[in-house]
Amino acid sequence: MGPITTAIVSRAIYDLLVAGISFTKDNIKKKLTEFVTSDENAELLAEKIEKLNVNDDMSEKAIEKHLKASPEVMNVLENIPNASIVSIKQTHYGTGDNIGRDKIINGNNE
Numbered sequence: 001m002g003p004i005t006t007a008i009v010s011r012a013i014y015d016l017l018v019a020g021i022s023f024t025k026d027n028i029k030k031k032l033t034e035f036v037t038s039d040e041n042a043e044l045l046a047e048k049i050e051k052l053n054v055n056d057d058m059s060e061k062a063i064e065k066h067l068k069a070s071p072e073v074m075n076v077l078e079n080i081p082n083a084s085i086v087s088i089k090q091t092h093y094g095t096g097d098n099i100g101r102d103k104i105i106n107g108n109n110e
Contacts, residue, residue: 010064017056025050041080048072
């Protein structure tokens with residue numbers, strides 16, 4: 001898994017913290033299953049991330065640096081098979097939005 005994966009995971013963690021959701025293994029795992037389809041890998045990754053010293057004062061970049069600085073987290077990310085990663089591919093030939101997941105406008109989900 002490359003830098004894109006750490007960016008996605010750091011965004012997921014950031015979203016949890018910004019939403020004020022408690023930073024527990026179960027909540028982390030729940031958020032990660034949006035990106036990692038393997039329950040086993042999501043569980044292991046959530047366990048490692050929970051031990052990191054991240055807080056709601058950190059930016060996405062700071063969280064990403066913490067992830068990259070943790071050999072345990074990076075090892076788990078590198079060992080996730082590509083088949084267990086959710087990928088959305090879309091083609092759009094018209095007007096309007098092409099949304100793969102939730103559309104967020106001014107902090108509101110649509």
